[in-house]
Amino acid sequence: MNRRVLAVLLENEPGALSRVVGLFAQRNYNIETLTVAPTEDATLSRVTLSTDGSDEKIEQITKHLNRLIEVVKVLDLHEAACVERELMFVKISAQGAERAEVKRTCDIFRGQIVDVTAAAYTVQLTGESGKLDAFLRALDRSAIIEVVRSGVSGISRGEKVLSV
Amino acid sequence: MSETLSGADMLVRALQDEGVEYLFGYPGGAALHIYDAIFRQQKVEHILVRHEQAATHMADGYARATGKPGVVLVTSGPGATNAVTGIATAYMDSTPLIVISGQVPTAQIGTDAFQETDMVGVSRPVVKHSFLVRDCAEIPRTIKTAFHIATTGRPGPVVIDVPKDTTDPAITAAYDYPESVSLRSYKPAKRGNGRQLRKAAKALIEAQRPIIYSGGGVVQGNAGPALTRLARRLGAPVTNTLMGLGAFPGDDAQFIGMLGMHGTYEANMAMHHADLIFAVGARFDDRVTNNPDKFCPEARIIHVDVDPASISKIINADIPIVGDARSVLEELDPLVEAELAKRSKQQEGGDAGKAWWRQIRGWRDAYGLDHAMKPREDGVILPQQVIQSLYRTTGGAAYVTSDVGQHQMFAAQHYKFPEGRRWINSGGLGTMGFGLPAAMGAQFAYPEATVACVTGEGSFMMNMQELSTCLQYGLPIKIICLNNQALGMVKQWQDMQYGGRHSQSTYSDSLPDFKTLAESFGHVGMRIDHAGDLDPAMDEAFSAKLKDKAVLVDVWVDPDEHVYPMAIKGGSMCDMVLNKVTTSQQGDYM
Ligand SMILES: Cc1ncc(C[n+]2csc(CCOP(=O)(O)OP(=O)(O)O)c2C)c(N)n1
Ligand SMILES: [Mg+2]
Numbered sequence: 151m152n153r154r155v156l157a158v159l160l161e162n163e164p165g166a167l168s169r170v171v172g173l174f175a176q177r178n179y180n181i182e183t184l185t186v187a188p189t190e191d192a193t194l195s196r197v198t199l200s201t202d203g204s205d206e207k208i209e210q211i212t213k214h215l216n217r218l219i220e221v222v223k224v225l226d227l228h229e230a231a232c233v234e235r236e237l238m239f240v241k242i243s244a245q246g247a248e249r250a251e252v253k254r255t256c257d258i259f260r261g262q263i264v265d266v267t268a269a270a271y272t273v274q275l276t277g278e279s280g281k282l283d284a285f286l287r288a289l290d291r292s293a294i295i296e297v298v299r300s301g302v303s304g305i306s307r308g309e310k311v312l313s314v
Numbered sequence: 315m316s317e318t319l320s321g322a323d324m325l326v327r328a329l330q331d332e333g334v335e336y337l338f339g340y341p342g343g344a345a346l347h348i349y350d351a352i353f354r355q356q357k358v359e360h361i362l363v364r365h366e367q368a369a370t371h372m373a374d375g376y377a378r379a380t381g382k383p384g385v386v387l388v389t390s391g392p393g394a395t396n397a398v399t400g401i402a403t404a405y406m407d408s409t410p411l412i413v414i415s416g417q418v419p420t421a422q423i424g425t426d427a428f429q430e431t432d433m434v435g436v437s438r439p440v441v442k443h444s445f446l447v448r449d450c451a452e453i454p455r456t457i458k459t460a461f462h463i464a465t466t467g468r469p470g471p472v473v474i475d476v477p478k479d480t481t482d483p484a485i486t487a488a489y490d491y492p493e494s495v496s497l498r499s500y501k502p503a504k505r506g507n508g509r510q511l512r513k514a515a516k517a518l519i520e521a522q523r524p525i526i527y528s529g530g531g532v533v534q535g536n537a538g539p540a541l542t543r544l545a546r547r548l549g550a551p552v553t554n555t556l557m558g559l560g561a562f563p564g565d566d567a568q569f570i571g572m573l574g575m576h577g578t579y580e581a582n583m584a585m586h587h588a589d590l591i592f593a594v595g596a597r598f599d600d601r602v603t604n605n606p607d608k609f610c611p612e613a614r615i616i617h618v619d620v621d622p623a624s625i626s627k628i629i630n631a632d633i634p635i636v637g638d639a640r641s642v643l644e645e646l647d648p649l650v651e652a653e654l655a656k657r658s659k660q661q662e663g664g665d666a667g668k669a670w671w672r673q674i675r676g677w678r679d680a681y682g683l684d685h686a687m688k689p690r691e692d693g694v695i696l697p698q699q700v701i702q703s704l705y706r707t708t709g710g711a712a713y714v715t716s717d718v719g720q721h722q723m724f725a726a727q728h729y730k731f732p733e734g735r736r737w738i739n740s741g742g743l744g745t746m747g748f749g750l751p752a753a754m755g756a757q758f759a760y761p762e763a764t765v766a767c768v769t770g771e772g773s774f775m776m777n778m779q780e781l782s783t784c785l786q787y788g789l790p791i792k793i794i795c796l797n798n799q800a801l802g803m804v805k806q807w808q809d810m811q812y813g814g815r816h817s818q819s820t821y822s823d824s825l826p827d828f829k830t831l832a833e834s835f836g837h838v839g840m841r842i843d844h845a846g847d848l849d850p851a852m853d854e855a856f857s858a859k860l861k862d863k864a865v866l867v868d869v870w871v872d873p874d875e876h877v878y879p880m881a882i883k884g885g886s887m888c889d890m891v892l893n894k895v896t897t898s899q900q901g902d903y904m
Contacts, residue, residue, distance in 0.1 A: 164446070172438050176439045206626070213623035216623075219442070219443040219497065220499055
């Protein structure tokens with residue numbers, strides 16, 4: 151499938167996000183990841199969501215998002231070059247000899263150990279979604295205790311900006 | 315110096331300042347502060363309905379007849395949920411409504427308080443926008459913004475949910491009604507793109523087999539006259555959607571009838587064989603296109619719509635034009651005129667149009683609307699005859715609302731509407747129970763006009779309590795009930811697709827006597843079941859003698875009649891069942 155990342159500037163008002171999420175449910179579009187936070191302008195929130203679909207479907211999603219009164223602007227980040235990142239925490243069971251192995255894998259992926267107990271490491275990793283997936287694959291499945299991912303956030307490269 | 319008012323008084327004052335004539339509503343606890351404010355003023359007339367669904371349809375009928383927004387007031391909980399069907403109806407047909415709902419006090423929201431429903435949540439998928447008032451001081455601006463959103467761009471319903479504490483008479487704030495509002499996130503397009511317009515003008519003139527397909531957007535956008543001028547200049551055939559009827563005069567020689575599932579043979583054939591479709595304010599609804607994959611294989615498509623999301627949603631547009639229908643048509647006309655002037659000097663064109671019209675007339679002669687309609691010798695009334703009689707009696711000058719079912723399609727096919735806003739029906743949602751309250755809304759808007767509601771006995775029973783409201787306000791609606799003693803449209807599908815198994819579509823033993831029913835509500839009731847009585851009864855119902863009375867004419871019609879043509883599911887636009895024995899297929903291009 152054709153994975154796409156949309157950035158949406160939204161009025162920072164109660165209920166606005168539910169309209170965005172509701173739209174995807176109503177129109178039978180898939181949301182793979184969703185992140186949202188206020189921008190430097192406190193009246194605006196920025197939503198980044200990843201979804202999949204044909205070009206026509208993405209165009210429809212974009213048009214319907216634009217139709218929401220509180221949506222100020224929508225940008226398909228994949229229209230041009232962009233930087234995408236995702237943050238992940240993984241709690242990994244690590245005892246005895248496994249500890250060194252986990253640490254080594256973590257170093258290879260440039261992860262940081264942010265919490266340590268006698269039985270586990272908590273690793274923080276940032277990167278493109280594919281890299282996070284690869285890290286998880288590199289671990290012993292049974293050692294993974296908990297995973298939390300932030301969902302994709304992204305920004306255009308170069309001069310291109312999304313602002314009012 | 316601004317005045318200081320309570321939230322309830324501000325709300326009503328804001329409606330006055332918007333020029334609202336009527337507020338259609340029903341009281342209840344959470345709305346009582348507002349109701350008290352209504353009591354203490356005269357400018358906005360409150361119309362007390364008998365069911366909140368009817369309030370929304372009444373406001374909707376008012377809006378469709380006038381182009382002005384309809385305004386509704388309901389209480390929280392069941393009042394609000396009862397309004398939802400009407401809101402969804404308005405949403406699907408893009409009519410401007412403002413629905414104000416009472417809500418439990420802010421402090422109780424989320425506690426499952428008595429009569430609490432999350433109205434903003436419940437209505438979210440069927441509104442253009444909604445507001446939850448947080449503070450009484452917000453009320454004037456919220457109302458201004460709601461009217462702005464409901465009436466501009468592609469119109470639609472807007473809900474304002476008002477917690478009871480924000481209308482508390484003891485809490486006041488400064489009242490300043492804004493002259494206008496502007497939202498950075500909402501700027502509907504008005505004018506079409508110039509380059510696209512020039513492309514469209516050229517395509518329209520070069521086409522050999524053009525067709526104009528216009529919809530509800532032309533009615534809503536008051537673009538009928540502009541469409542008519544352009545269509546006459548082009549000499550092209552015009553078809554209207556169910557929502558667009560009247561935008562182009564129904565009795566004009568260039569009009570080839572409604573298109574779609576129950577459209578005329580000639581309109582659907584012409585669409586299928588066209589080389590250019592000029593779609594204005596229409597949305598390629600599934601009831602029009604039939605199977606999108608088989609839709610009009612040879613046609614290039616120009617699609618004009620104020621809502622970019624409607625364009626290329628179902629069928630890809632070759633020349634998309636985002637803009638207000640009227641503005642686009644008015645700008646297109648001189649471009650077409652100039653192109654035409656250029657061409658005629660070069661001695662081009664001309665005959666193509668003639669051949670195309672010859673073809674269309676051939677289709678009409680073969681299977682036009684009346685081809686299968688044979689008056690019965692035993693005097694049983696055909697439903698089509700009822701509409702023809704209504705058309706004759708009213709001289710085409712009535713506002714006609716309808717419900718949903720066979721009667722609706724017969725009305726759409728056989729009443730020739732001279733202009734937009736005369737035909738009022740629930741096309742998008744298909745809401746049974748819409749007809750009577752919508753007719754009442756139209757009658758409130760135009761007290762002197764003739765307003766007829768064409769209904770079926772099934773639909774009528776979904777909102778017939780409003781007969782009581784008709785009496786209270788002296789509304790002289792004429793209700794023409796095509797009584798086939800069945801949920802006729804359901805029964806027709808069962809005849810055609812389920813081997814005639816009439817599962818739950820008949821109830822003939824238990825129908826009320828509609829004549830005495832109307833009389834018990836204080837109106838005039840008539841019942842006819844013989845074709846010979848049809849015209850006299852119709853004349854009487856619309857006579858000067860009964861001018862001030864609501865009249866219900868219960869017309870017993872042939873229960874076995876079907877609506878034809880009927881599109882064959884999954885086919886192209888030219889695949890239709892034409893009558894009880896004939897089916898048309900692709901090959902019918904003569
Ligand atoms: C609220 C609602 N419920 C169900 C339907 C499905 N439906 C469509 S037409 C129809 C039958 C309508 O019967 P009637 O009003 O008597 O009209 P007729 O088709 O007999 O002319 C039904 C049940 C609907 N459109 N609306
Ligand atoms: Mg019926």
